[in-house]
Each structure stands twice: as structure tokens, then as C-alpha cells.
Amino acid sequence: MISLIDYLLERRTPLxxxxxxxxxxxxxxxxxxxxxxxxxxxxxxxxGFWSLFxxxxxxxxxxxxxxxxxxxxxxxxxxxxx
Amino acid sequence: MTTSGxxxxxxxxxxxxxxxxxxxxxxxxxxLVLIPVLTFxxxxxxxxxxxxxxxxxxxxxxxxxxxxxxxxxxxxxIMALMAIIGTIYGxxxxxxWQQVAAWFYVAGSLGAIYSGDYLSLFLFWExxxxxxxxxxxxxxxxxxxxxxxxxxLLVHTFGGLLLLMGFVLNYQATGSIAFExxxxxxxxxSTWLIMxxxxxxxxVIPLHSWLPDAYSKASIxxxxxxxxxxxxxxxxxxxxxxxxxxxxxxxxxxMAIAGIIYALLENDIRxxxxxxxxxxxxxxxxxxxxxTALAINGTxxxxxxxxxxxxxxxxxxxxVIQATGRQRFTELGGLYxxxxxxLLFVIxxxxxxxxxxxxxxFVSKSMIIAASYEEHLLWTGFLLTMVSAGTFLVAxxxxxxxxxxxxxxxxxxxxxxxxxxxxxxxxxxxxxxxxCFIIGAWYPLLYGLLPHQDIIGDYHPYSSYxxxxxxxxxxxxxxxxxxxxERIGARAATYLDLDWFYRRGGQLVLWLAxxxxxxxxxxxxxxxxxxxxxxxxxxxxxxxxxxxxAIDGLLxxxxxxxxxxxxxxxxxxxxxxxxxxxxxxVSFVALLLFVYIWL
Numbered sequence: 112m113i114s115l116i117d118y119l120l121e122r123r124t125p126l127x128x129x130x131x132x133x134x135x136x137x138x139x140x141x142x143x144x145x146x147x148x149x150x151x152x153x154x155x156x157x158x159g160f161w162s163l164f165x166x167x168x169x170x171x172x173x174x175x176x177x178x179x180x181x182x183x184x185x186x187x188x189x190x191x192x193x
Numbered sequence: 194m195t196t197s198g199x200x201x202x203x204x205x206x207x208x209x210x211x212x213x214x215x216x217x218x219x220x221x222x223x224x225l226v227l228i229p230v231l232t233f234x235x236x237x238x239x240x241x242x243x244x245x246x247x248x249x250x251x252x253x254x255x256x257x258x259x260x261x262x263x264x265x266x267x268x269x270x271i272m273a274l275m276a277i278i279g280t281i282y283g284x285x286x287x288x289x290w291q292q293v294a295a296w297f298y299v300a301g302s303l304g305a306i307y308s309g310d311y312l313s314l315f316l317f318w319e320x321x322x323x324x325x326x327x328x329x330x331x332x333x334x335x336x337x338x339x340x341x342x343x344x345x346l347l348v349h350t351f352g353g354l355l356l357l358m359g360f361v362l363n364y365q366a367t368g369s370i371a372f373e374x375x376x377x378x379x380x381x382x383s384t385w386l387i388m389x390x391x392x393x394x395x396x397v398i399p400l401h402s403w404l405p406d407a408y409s410k411a412s413i414x415x416x417x418x419x420x421x422x423x424x425x426x427x428x429x430x431x432x433x434x435x436x437x438x439x440x441x442x443x444x445x446x447x448m449a450i451a452g453i454i455y456a457l458l459e460n461d462i463r464x465x466x467x468x469x470x471x472x473x474x475x476x477x478x479x480x481x482x483x484x485t486a487l488a489i490n491g492t493x494x495x496x497x498x499x500x501x502x503x504x505x506x507x508x509x510x511x512x513v514i515q516a517t518g519r520q521r522f523t524e525l526g527g528l529y530x531x532x533x534x535x536l537l538f539v540i541x542x543x544x545x546x547x548x549x550x551x552x553x554x555f556v557s558k559s560m561i562i563a564a565s566y567e568e569h570l571l572w573t574g575f576l577l578t579m580v581s582a583g584t585f586l587v588a589x590x591x592x593x594x595x596x597x598x599x600x601x602x603x604x605x606x607x608x609x610x611x612x613x614x615x616x617x618x619x620x621x622x623x624x625x626x627x628x629c630f631i632i633g634a635w636y637p638l639l640y641g642l643l644p645h646q647d648i649i650g651d652y653h654p655y656s657s658y659x660x661x662x663x664x665x666x667x668x669x670x671x672x673x674x675x676x677x678x679e680r681i682g683a684r685a686a687t688y689l690d691l692d693w694f695y696r697r698g699g700q701l702v703l704w705l706a707x708x709x710x711x712x713x714x715x716x717x718x719x720x721x722x723x724x725x726x727x728x729x730x731x732x733x734x735x736x737x738x739x740x741x742x743a744i745d746g747l748l749x750x751x752x753x754x755x756x757x758x759x760x761x762x763x764x765x766x767x768x769x770x771x772x773x774x775x776x777x778x779v780s781f782v783a784l785l786l787f788v789y790i791w792l
Contacts, residue, residue, distance in 0.1 A: 112533040113530055116533070131672075133668065134672055137661075137665055141662075144657050144660075149658060150574060161665040162665040162668070163669075166669040166673055168579035169674070170673060171579070172579070172583045173681055176458050179454060180686070183689075184688050185684075185687075185689075186686060187687065188521075191687065191697075192337075
């Protein structure tokens, strides 16, 4: 298993492209899925709604976390030690 | 309590825990496996014979130790299963008191789940709190563990007091101690107190700070047990008492979001997992708040799935900590070369919590989200879905990346000695991993256990729309991770939380006590000694001599006898170690309870 991971890590650039192809395939496939059972109007009207939502969610969460840690909740590691 | 064939599963574990210290190798390990397995069989048997058992009349009250219905059965089933997995994981541990504490802890959880009245619920609730404190204290590697244990105990004592006040007021108002659904429309002070006490154990914000603090300080096996029982038992009690309380929807969503944001920042592997528990329990709290049949089914299913994958992740984290002695991301990395099997298990745990199709989170989490859309709580559905993306980011990507890939950031000695853990730890992880997959792939197995069987047929997790929704979110989360991963890398820092108030506040009280108050006390003591004490002591010494020698000697010397026995007792039982004293007290209470129930 270690050699398999090493093998894959040595080819990380082609792997990354393969991943992007996969993502593209998922998004294209999702456009063909019947949305009549969707929860909301938004999902029915915006094509690839959940892709945009997923990307947006991650960006919002990461930047919220960065902002909070910059806003003063981050302290040195031994903050509570006497 | 043995009437009509009912033998309380918690009692089995308590007896097992009391006998365990007397059992030596080679019988110890078989015994360690046997007791949880028997308990599990007992729970399964009770599941097929649901009803009310173990009714006991105590003073004016009726205590119910065995309310077994579809809701309590589902929770007891997974707790008993996790007790087997956790015990196998800790089979190599020589410190028998850890195993004793763990079994008492599970017994408390099973007892609380089966109890049908507030009094027995409270007893088992406190048993859980005390026993789990010992799982923190048993961590001898971390010098901060004793302090963390005290913080944990104090917070839970506070929660227990809230609960007790609520019970008493509730009894005063209704004259009943039956543990039933509370009346939300006519909520009284007692309703909020009970809800607050239950919420503290479910780590509902703002009563949550104890969780990452305690779980990152407990012993390795201790944290595997703790991650399963306290919060999910509390979810069960909330589902029982507070279903449909819509304030819980708001609190649950806040938990889900705040938990994942802190987990994106944390530098400690078990604090990250602790924050993620808060986030995942947020889904369940929201589910309880929604309170419909589908939502309660979803909450139960998610608690079930969550115990398995979170146990798996904590077991993986424990394996890493045991192998390297490090638990900060700034001192880990690149471990796939040394611990490939642990990596595999952590990834299975990660994809399960991230709700990958074919894994357990996919069939459980979505039910709560579907219930929120069904009730037209659109913002709840969208925000919880946003947190799903964050969950994959944290547990599926950030955690394995920081621990197993990149360069090792610690010292070379700890990297050199790192290896996959012993067979029993691997076996426990394998069982948990297989169950995560089985539940996700053959979901009717899990759905068959859920409390509201009448609506089970209406919900299908593997619809093509749900698949496309999940795959899109997961795929784009992967893209976001590739683009932004450096922003959530390892960074040496502590992140402030609400425990600041009692940790820093505690330090302030300590400073006050050490400086001004101590000075005043010393000055007062000096003045008293100089002025009043001398004359008082001289007179007292004379009368003491007279009493001791003249009167006691004249009678039968009993005072001398009592004193020497008291000294012996103090030498054996009161060694000034609060841990030991507490241990004796809890065991004694458990024994008394056992004797009382038995006779």
C-alpha cells in the first residue's frame, strides 16, 4: 500500500487533471438529472446549483475561519499554561 | 429486578467492572471481551421483548429502570455495540482502572437510556460523569490531564445540578417523576432547567467548551469511549424530553457551523475531532428541534452512524498519538509511510462522516436535512448542507493531509518509532470501518432499527437527485481544498473559546486567593494567635488531659479505641488523593444501589 501511495504521489499532476475531469463529468451528469423532486425553486432553475453551492460553502467557511482567527481568537500555544 | 427475565444490561457491566480487578491473566482478556458481548446480547434480546421492566417502589415514587421501546432500543443497541469495539481497542491496556471506569461509564449510559423516571435517570447520569472523569485522569502522558479532569467534573456537576433543580421543580409542579416529553407550549422554569442540563451533556453552544478540552486530554482508550457515549446519550434524552422544541433548531445549526469553523483552525488532532463532534451533534440537536417522525428517525440514524465513524476516527487518532507521542499537526505529517493501515481506516472514517455514497453518513445525515426541507425550514437545510461540505473539508481532507501526507514536522526519533498499532486496535478499527460501510451500503439494516417504522418506506437515500447533489458538493469541495489548502494548514496556536471565562476567570480567583485574601488571612491569624489563642489553648489543654485520662480511663477506654480505628481508616481510605476518594465513593454507591435493587 505504501508503494501504491508513493506511485500515485509521483504522478500528482496527471492525477490532478484526472480529478478535474471527474469533477467535470459529475457536473455534466448532474445537468441531466431530473430536478422535479428538488427541495426548492433555486435548485430547479440554476443549472449545477449544488456545485456552485459546494464551492461557495467551502470558500465561505475557510474565509470565516481565517477571519475569526485574525480577529483575535488565536493565541499562542501555551496561553493557558501558568 | 430479575422479575420476568429482565436483567439490566447496566448491572452486567457494573458487576463485570467490580469483578474485573480480581481477574488475572490468562483469564483477563477473555473476560474483557465476554462481559460487553453478554451485555450486547442482553440488549438485543430486550430489543425483541420490548416493554416496561424493573419497576421499583422507593418511598412515594415509582422508579422505572427498564423502559424498552423502539427509541431506547436503537440507542442502547449502538451503545452496547460500541462498548464491545471500545473494549477490544483497549484490550492491551494494563491499567485495569481504565477498563473499570469505561464499563461504569457505559453502564451509566445504558442505565440513563433505559430509565423511565427522572430519579434513576439522574443516578445514571451522574455515574457517567464521574466514571468518565477517571478516563481523563488516567492519561498519565499529559501533565494537564488532572486539571482538565477537574474542569470536566466541575462543568458536569453544574449540568447535573441544573438537571436536579429542574426535576425537583417539575415534581413540585406536576407531582410526577416520569421522564416523558415536556410541554413546550406551557414551558416553566423547570422545563428550561431540564433542557439546559441535557443540553450541557450534548455540548450545545454555549454549554460546549468542555468537550474539545476533555476529549483531547483523556487517555487514548478513554477518548474512544468518551466520543461515543456522553453526547449521544444526551441526544437520546433530548429526543425523549424536548422533541419539537424549535429553539433547538437554531442552536443545532449554530453548533454545526461553529464546530466546523473551529475544526478548520485547530492544531490538535483530538480537539479537531472534538469540534467536529459538536458540529455533527448539531445536526442531531436540530433534528430533535424539528421533532417530526422523519427528523427523529434521522437523529437516531445519525447518532448510530456517528458513534461508529467518530469512534473510528478517534481510534485512528489514538493510534497516531500512541505511535508518535504527538498530537499536534505542527508535529505530525508524512505518516503514510509508517502507518498505512491507520491511514486507510482514518480515510474510511473520513468518507463516512463526509456522507460519501455507500458509507454511513450518506444515509443518516441526509434524513435530517430532508426533514428540514419537508417542514419548509429552507435556511436550516441550506446551512446544514453547507456544513456537510465543511465536514468533508475537515475530516476527509484536512485531517489525513496534515497527519499522513506532506513532510513529518516532528523530531526524527518519534517518526522512526511510528508504526501501525497492535492487532487488537487494528481489529477494533476494522470492525468499525466495516460497519460504516455495511450501514451505508445496506441501509435497510439501520433503518429497521429506527423508532418510527411507519414512515420508513417514504424515504430513499439513493435517489438520483440526492446522489447528484452529494457528488457535486463533494467534488467541488475537493476543488476548493486543492486551491485553498494552504490557508487551513497546521499553525501553532490556541483558539479562544467560552472556556476562557472559567479558565482565565479561575486563574483570577486563584490570584486573588493567593495574594490579597491570603495576606489578610495570615495577618488575621497572626493577630488572633498573639491575642486570643494562647490563653484559650492553655485552658483547653488542661481539660483535654482531664477528659482523656480521667474520664475515658474511668469508663472503658472507648475513645482511645475509636481514635485508633479512625486513624487506620484515614490511612487506608483518605490518602488526600481526591481521585481515590471519589473512586471509593462511587464504587460504594454503585454497590449499595446494586444491593438495594437486588434485594
